Amino acid sequence: MDLDGYDGKAQQDGPPDFRRIVGMDPAADWLLGTAAPDFLIRGEETEIPFLLVFDESAAAEAFWSLVDAVADEARIRVAIMSRRAELRGSCDPVAAVAKRAFFERLAGGDERFFSFAAARKSITLSDPAYLALLKDGPPDDARGGGDTPRPERGESRVPTRRSSADADRQDAPDCRVVMAVIDDGIAFAHARLRTSAGTRVAHFWNMNLWSGFGPISPGKISGELDRAEIDGLLGGSVRGGAIDEDEVYRKAGLVDFRDPRHKAAALRVAHGAHVTDLAAGYDPDEEMDARPVIAVQLPTLAVERTVGKLLDTYIFLAVWFALARAKQMAGGGQALPLVINTSFGYVAGAHDGKAPLERALDAVIAAHEGRVQIVLPAGNAQLSRCHAEIDLTCNEKVEFDWIVQPDDRTVSVVEVWLPASEDPHADPFERIEMRVTQPDGTETAIAETLFAAKDIEHRSRWVGRMSLVQRGFDGRRMLRLQILPTARPEPDPRALAPAGRWQLAFSRGKEPLEGSAHAWSERDDRLYGYPQRGRQAYFDHATYQRHDARGFVVADDPAAPKGPVRRASLLNSFASGAGVITAGGYSEDDGRVADYSAGGPNTPAEADGRRKPDVLLPSDGSRVLYGVLAAGARSAGRVALDGTSVAAPQLARHIAERLAAGKPAHRAAMQGVADASTIGVIGDFPEPPERSGWGRLARSDTLRSVRR
Amino acid sequence: MIVTPGHGALPSGHATEAFAAALVLWELIRDRGKKPYGDPGYGVQLMGLAARIAVNRTVAGVHFPIDTVAGALLGLTLGDYFVARANGAAADRTYLPAHFDGAAGGIGKVDFLAADIYDLDLPGVRFADPGHASVKRFDLGAGHAVDLAGGIPSPPLEWLWAKAKAEWR
Numbered sequence: 007m008d009l010d011g012y013d014g015k016a017q018q019d020g021p022p023d024f025r026r027i028v029g030m031d032p033a034a035d036w037l038l039g040t041a042a043p044d045f046l047i048r049g050e051e052t053e054i055p056f057l058l059v060f061d062e063s064a065a066a067e068a069f070w071s072l073v074d075a076v077a078d079e080a081r082i083r084v085a086i087m088s089r090r091a092e093l094r095g096s097c098d099p100v101a102a103v104a105k106r107a108f109f110e111r112l113a114g115g116d117e118r119f120f121s122f123a124a125a126r127k128s129i130t131l132s133d134p135a136y137l138a139l140l141k142d143g144p145p146d147d148a149r150g151g152g153d154t155p156r157p158e159r160g161e162s163r164v165p166t167r168r169s170s171a172d173a174d175r176q177d178a179p180d181c182r183v184v185m186a187v188i189d190d191g192i193a194f195a196h197a198r199l200r201t202s203a204g205t206r207v208a209h210f211w212n213m214n215l216w217s218g219f220g221p222i223s224p225g226k227i228s229g230e231l232d233r234a235e236i237d238g239l240l241g242g243s244v245r246g247g248a249i250d251e252d253e254v255y256r257k258a259g260l261v262d263f264r265d266p267r268h269k270a271a272a273l274r275v276a277h278g279a280h281v282t283d284l285a286a287g288y289d290p291d292e293e294m295d296a297r298p299v300i301a302v303q304l305p306t307l308a309v310e311r312t313v314g315k316l317l318d319t320y321i322f323l324a325v326w327f328a329l330a331r332a333k334q335m336a337g338g339g340q341a342l343p344l345v346i347n348t349s350f351g352y353v354a355g356a357h358d359g360k361a362p363l364e365r366a367l368d369a370v371i372a373a374h375e376g377r378v379q380i381v382l383p384a385g386n387a388q389l390s391r392c393h394a395e396i397d398l399t400c401n402e403k404v405e406f407d408w409i410v411q412p413d414d415r416t417v418s419v420v421e422v423w424l425p426a427s428e429d430p431h432a433d434p435f436e437r438i439e440m441r442v443t444q445p446d447g448t449e450t451a452i453a454e455t456l457f458a459a460k461d462i463e464h465r466s467r468w469v470g471r472m473s474l475v476q477r478g479f480d481g482r483r484m485l486r487l488q489i490l491p492t493a494r495p496e497p498d499p500r501a502l503a504p505a506g507r508w509q510l511a512f513s514r515g516k517e518p519l520e521g522s523a524h525a526w527s528e529r530d531d532r533l534y535g536y537p538q539r540g541r542q543a544y545f546d547h548a549t550y551q552r553h554d555a556r557g558f559v560v561a562d563d564p565a566a567p568k569g570p571v572r573r574a575s576l577l578n579s580f581a582s583g584a585g586v587i588t589a590g591g592y593s594e595d596d597g598r599v600a601d602y603s604a605g606g607p608n609t610p611a612e613a614d615g616r617r618k619p620d621v622l623l624p625s626d627g628s629r630v631l632y633g634v635l636a637a638g639a640r641s642a643g644r645v646a647l648d649g650t651s652v653a654a655p656q657l658a659r660h661i662a663e664r665l666a667a668g669k670p671a672h673r674a675a676m677q678g679v680a681d682a683s684t685i686g687v688i689g690d691f692p693e694p695p696e697r698s699g700w701g702r703l704a705r706s707d708t709l710r711s712v713r714r
Numbered sequence: 715m716i717v718t719p720g721h722g723a724l725p726s727g728h729a730t731e732a733f734a735a736a737l738v739l740w741e742l743i744r745d746r747g748k749k750p751y752g753d754p755g756y757g758v759q760l761m762g763l764a765a766r767i768a769v770n771r772t773v774a775g776v777h778f779p780i781d782t783v784a785g786a787l788l789g790l791t792l793g794d795y796f797v798a799r800a801n802g803a804a805a806d807r808t809y810l811p812a813h814f815d816g817a818a819g820g821i822g823k824v825d826f827l828a829a830d831i832y833d834l835d836l837p838g839v840r841f842a843d844p845g846h847a848s849v850k851r852f853d854l855g856a857g858h859a860v861d862l863a864g865g866i867p868s869p870p871l872e873w874l875w876a877k878a879k880a881e882w883r
Contacts, residue, residue: 245761246757247754250762250829252762252765252769256825257827263769263773263826264779272773
């Protein structure tokens with residue numbers, strides 16, 4: 007499947023302008039319009055997952071009555087995936103699926119749709135990719151629910167234990183804290199996730215095998231394995247006295263070589279296996295029954311596409327799944343305390359804590375009064391050159407370059423967020439003009455006017471689009487630039503955007519712009535082990551020096567020269583929420599903040615209150631010892647992986663340990679326990695608080711044994 | 715970069731060689747009877763390594779899983795035959811020809827799962843129970859069993875086997 011752009015102009019009588027739907031995904035015009043032939047992999051029947059966040063109760067009311075009104079019309083029906091009895095009528099975020107026709111009606115002014123289209127909300131579209139896998143159905147013997155585990159045979163080191171119902175019910179006061187890991191390549195059969203009695207993984211959900219749009223029911227959903235089934239798989243895969251983990255994953259459908267997509271759990275170094283170990287790994291003889299694990303494997307194709315925010319709905323659904331199962335595991339009592347870690351991130355976004363996923367996660371945290379905590383990484387984009395500050399208060403014009411790499415097989419995106427005032431709805435238009443010059447000198451310009459949009463052409467062919475997008479709930483504006491891939495591996499008649507140095511120029515408009523605008527180039531790189539598709543487009547300017555005179559990497563913005571391209575505010579673009587706890591990384595040996603560890607949202611009005619990351623955790627051994635050690639994809643394997651991805655689960659582990667001890671572990675509490683004494687005193691340059699947050703935490707004592 | 719081969723890919727030579735070698739080595743060290751080599755764990759490791767070698771060819775993009783199935787079947791059968799000739803008379807063992815039915819498990823339909831092909835829990839390495847759901851695709855040709863007791867022993871191979879066994883300390 008190739009979602010990456012499409013050659014052909016949006017036709018006048020084609021899809022409507024989706025920007026007219028208040029709060030619609032800024033990429034909707036692209037995904038549902040010009041790129042629809044690629045994005046809608048089953049044509050008009052494609053059901054697109056989306057995350058919906060309400061900003062006024064009227065929006066929720068309008069939505070639920072609309073859902074009822076169109077329930078019988080197959081083309082425009084909405085299926086709710088995160089439904090629960092009490093959801094209807096509440097303002098809780100919703101994960102759902104609908105076909106394009108639904109959004110067309112929303113944009114097209116159908117009377118029944120009007121009140122919902124105009125209500126304040128946010129809609130984020132996600133990748134319909136997971137459906138692709140199900141074209142031929144899951145593997146015959148994939149445990150998609152209901153299958154009887156193979157009988158145990160031979161001598162087993164894994165006696166099948168009590169049924170899962172028994173395991174979830176305990177007479178003693180419950181001191182369990184559930185660790186939920188949402189990731190890619192989770193080796194759920196790993197010995198570090200077992201006790202001598204069997205697995206600690208209470209629920210594993212492989213979204214790749216998920217066949218349905220139905221709500222997440224209390225019963226099992228497709229692609230889910232419960233504890234008893236995992237124990238059955240372990241017991242049934244004992245060969246010569248040892249568990250053959252390859253066989254377990256093959257039977258579970260997690261690794262299937264008939265499937266051409268990437269299989270993260272098949273590699274020696276698997277992101278999910280490493281992260282899960284750091285969050286909740288214990289040696290089997292530690293008998294850590296008090297830390298059950300819920301693991302969710304995200305859809306592979308949505309993970310692979312780092313460009314665009316196409317994972318949002320899946321991450322939210324996985325959170326929702328973890329909440330539902332943690333409640334179930336309490337056996338009727340109060341839901342077990344739950345810590346959720348998802349080591350994923352993007353670059354482009356407003357970085358003001360108000361992205362739809364951020365608000366959805368914050369709503370979850372707020373609703374559970376400290377018993378649910380969500381941990382995210384700060385991101386590794388500090389040196390990515392993907393952020394530029396556009397200060398037009400003291401400059402007539404701000405110019406910098408956008409380097410679009412050759413052989414980039416995915417689209418590239420720039421988001422330019424304009425400053426928000428108290429009431430962005432009342433902001434004047436025409437405050438700024440953006441001019442894009444292609445490597446060959448062709449210019450395209452767009453001004454800040456209502457619904458402004460311009461196609462970008464290269465040698466008379468359409469290669470991209472600039473548009474003005476207005477955020478639904480508060481009206482904050484963003485100029486968006488999206489261009490086609492610069493390479494296609496197969497012979498392909500579709501146009502290519504030119505690779506090279508694109509010049510971006512911003513100048514003042516008729517109205518004054520209060521404060522700076524900020525541009526981010528969206529993440530578009532290759533994840534470890536994945537095939538090369540995207541290549542990161544980045545900004546460049548003569549003032550940006552990557553190395554100092556001694557040849558050392560300059561990890562923070564120097565005071566001078568101060569150019570537009572900045573290292574600041576490259577935080578993971580959904581990690582700046584008020585409730586989520588964000589982890590940056592430092593070098594364990596000398597305490598230096600890792601060069602890649604990003605920081606800081608950038609809304610001046612509330613900068614300090616939402617300063618991110620919150621806490622730093624070890625993500626490297628030293629300058630020369632790369633990464634931290636944790637589980638490889640198979641038992642007894644230990645591998646090094648670095649990045650804030652491995653800092654976040656260590657923070658999650660601390661949080662779980664505090665919750666188990668009955669101590670508060672919300673964001674402010676974790677800031678409080680961090681060691682602040684080291685801020686600003688380590689390293690060659692004064693360390694900006696933006697990256698060191700509220701201080702450092704050492705690795706948990708329960709991880710001491712895996713030190714190198 | 716490994717170039718996609720221009721010829722047919724079935725069976726996988728890596729799988730054939732790796733499984734033949736693994737089976738012969740395992741039978742040899744078992745026959746030697748020296749502790750702790752009789753432990754099935756050694757067989758698991760040998761076969762696991764063979765499976766890894768074979769599956770890596772799929773990872774590299776130069777084989778389909780079905781090639782590995784055919785290669786493993788061929789390798790194990792050849793290994794079995796070799797052991798029967800080299801040590802058959804002494805161990806009073808039989809050799810069972812295998813039948814690979816390519817039409818039953820075509821490209822894209824089956825994945826390679828070692829436990830479908832052989833069974834380490836039986837004494838020595840033996841083909842998995844043909845009644846096993848996934849192995850139905852591979853008709854083992856029941857009725858083709860050849861009794862080798864006094865059948866086709868090879869004196870030079872028997873000599874070689876004894877020498878190799880003696881070297882295993």
